[in-house]
Amino acid sequence: MHERSIELLNMAVADELSAVHQYMYFHFHLDDQGYDLSSSMFKRIAIQEMGHVEVLAERILFLKGEVKMENAHPVENIQDVAEMLKKAADMEEGSARDYNLWANECAANADSVTKKIFEQLVMDEEGHYDQFDTELDQLNKFGERYLALQSIERSKRLESGAPIE
Numbered sequence: 001m002h003e004r005s006i007e008l009l010n011m012a013v014a015d016e017l018s019a020v021h022q023y024m025y026f027h028f029h030l031d032d033q034g035y036d037l038s039s040s041m042f043k044r045i046a047i048q049e050m051g052h053v054e055v056l057a058e059r060i061l062f063l064k065g066e067v068k069m070e071n072a073h074p075v076e077n078i079q080d081v082a083e084m085l086k087k088a089a090d091m092e093e094g095s096a097r098d099y100n101l102w103a104n105e106c107a108a109n110a111d112s113v114t115k116k117i118f119e120q121l122v123m124d125e126e127g128h129y130d131q132f133d134t135e136l137d138q139l140n141k142f143g144e145r146y147l148a149l150q151s152i153e154r155s156k157r158l159e160s161g162a163p164i165e
Contacts, residue, residue, distance in 0.1 A: 024043070
């Protein structure tokens with residue numbers, strides 16, 4: 001009865017796992033470049049995406065389905081900050097669009113709980129999109145100066161002995 005919901009939930013798991021891997025890749029590279037604020041943002045959002053995977057997996061198991069732990073897309077090797085932010089914004093925008101459609105499909109199939117899960121995911125993904133879009137706007141407005149400020153903050157923390165995340 002819930003085969004289509006299980007299929008959609010597993011598609012969302014794959015999408016979320018792709019985001020986790022891509023954002024952690026960005027986190028590692030931004031940390032290596034000394035851009036602490038951007039690095040921390042990607043790490044924090046990757047952790048939130050892991051939480052999404054958990055919610056999706058719990059629903060799949062409740063519906064007596066099998067959780068498929070597969071990525072929807074391979075990690076793209078991007079080191080440019082603006083390109084990272086653009087890629088992440090595009091990913092979030094696509095996820096929100098898909099989850100909105102899938103919520104409607106679940107509603108049509110009388111699965112209101114899965115519908116609500118997808119609706120919550122739409123809200124979360126739109127919030128992530130807004131964060132990435134805002135960061136991209138700041139970078140476009142201030143250019144390399146915006147990134148230089150992050151490097152200065154790292155230097156201040158290192159000098160003070162504060163831990164670097």
